Amino acid sequence: MAITIKDIANKAGLSPASVSRILNNHGRFSAETAKKVHEIAESLGYFKNQSAADLSQKQSRVVGVLVPVAHTNFADEIIKGMQHTAYELNYELLITFIDTDEKKQIQTVQSLLSRKVFAIFMLAIDAPTALFELLNHANVQLVSISNQLNNKIPIISSNNDLMMHQIVDHLYQKGHRKIALIGSSERYPIVAKIRRKGYIDALAAKGITYNPDWIWGFQNTYQTGLDAIQHFGTPLPFTAAIGSADIISVGLLNAAQDAGLVVPNDLSIVSVDGTELTQLTRPILTTIEQDFQMMGHLALSSLHEKTLTENAIIYTDTKIVLGDSVRDFNNY
């Protein structure tokens, strides 16, 4: 077996208890013995057995993070934000990717719960009922990030309603009146529903009645973007389209160009998310940028400060980042 505090205690002529106190800088001890202990620990190549410590302390500082395997790259940003704060506040992150296969999901979450994590962060997860029940059964603190599940779980996300207003306002100001929404046509996930409603409300606020045919596609995939152009045909019936995820917008852009359209002249695009992907296209995409790192940060810090009540909703900022994918009708 590996080195334990007992080994150190023996070598130092002390008791395990003293070694434990010294190594954790907890309780009283003399600087002299502390120095000796640290030296011995170092020389022996000691590593604490955190599992044993957790067991003894009946609690852990491990936070489980559930990430969908088919995650868009914004998940990485959220994790980055978490990682940073976890380091500061001395938490450990147990990042777990979950499959779409429900049976695997269950097993994965089971093993997470077996680790006695003290909170679980769900990244952009639409929990199927079975998983959800499992999670509720266990008494761990849950936090939903970048998605909304129900009002029993605290939420950290962008204000999707506001976001749609920002986009529609931007397009309206540039002279657009015919605006499509691609990728949020369904009622689930709830985020899609909210965006859809925000889009409709924002149009209404400008005196525009929305055209239900122009809310199209429900998956956040590249293919959805491609298919959309195919579906509407050329010339397109609208002047602008909102892509409900960066990858959708890239699909829209490519398909439009492949169909001989010029972006932004024949089609303007505003993308939702604002990850690095939007900077890689030509033209560069105008986007509404979400603050994913902040979401990750807030998840941990608010957990730490225990400010997460059951139905808490924490919004992070969103802002329009200009690219070259929106035509300005005012200049013509």
Added chain:
Amino acid sequence: MAITIKDIANKAGLSPASVSRILNNHGRFSAETAKKVHEIAESLGYFKNQSAADLSQKQSRVVGVLVPVAHTNFADEIIKGMQHTAYELNYELLITFIDTDEKKQIQTVQSLLSRKVFAIFMLAIDAPTALFELLNHANVQLVSISNQLNNKIPIISSNNDLMMHQIVDHLYQKGHRKIALIGSSERYPIVAKIRRKGYIDALAAKGITYNPDWIWGFQNTYQTGLDAIQHFGTPLPFTAAIGSADIISVGLLNAAQDAGLVVPNDLSIVSVDGTELTQLTRPILTTIEQDFQMMGHLALSSLHEKTLTENAIIYTDTKIVLGDSVRDFNNY
């Protein structure tokens, strides 16, 4: 505290030992009592405390995975492959993102080692000396994936030398004689060195003496791709460039187009990696595709079968995937 096997034992009128055996399907017991135990466990909402089990068994089935925070998206593919096999073979993955800050790295790895993982997979990591020493000190099985560190750690990766031959051969066959290599100009990481050498050797095999000026850039970033075009100016002195990572190739493509060049007519590009990104560009990039999922799979399966000797090297296949970014001089 939460429910334990003791609670179940009490309620079932059994000993903890029996409950343990039943729940782990280990040893002998009657189907009847088993059924009862399972029912009670279910009704009580029992979750195994895996930390306690690990402690008792003096071993864990947890595999730590070190991923650079600035990871290219191929890391996701590798993880996906691992995840799949981990599920099959009943291992747990402890995925940890590591920072570039050395102090944070150390702390992160310390906490990994404190979890008594029984192996650590390093994804595309160029371990700085301090980290490396730490890792060596602990007696865990190390595996380097998609990178080469030294010959004391088993490696799972593409055959980078062969890969460069495949690319050069492809370009040569299409009539290219002036070929640049962007993004592998340095001696570290070792992968860069191997690619550089493979490139030189492959050219030599075709009777071409390489031009040292055409090996340029060392970071795997978008900016490197952009800068390369700027650096060489137009018209470019070569007809083809190999981007040593997809993101570099996208940079090359965009910068070339921004400079008024037409790809592939004025510049042909072959990208190394072949992730989804190469499908999102116009024209679509011709790439050499690495089998990242297989790397993840092999990491776990070979670990499981204990076939990893100290200096083992396992290569996964690479193959050219045709896009529209390579000009064929034979057709003119």
Added chain:
DNA sequence: TTGAAAGCGTTACCAT
């Protein structure tokens, strides 16, 4: 300042 000992939840050996 330090030590002894109980206990965390599980497993495995040895009995029964």
Added chain:
DNA sequence: ATGGTAACGCTTTCAA
């Protein structure tokens, strides 16, 4: 087929 019990490594209370 089932039970008793020691052991895993660490923390913590209480006593010295």
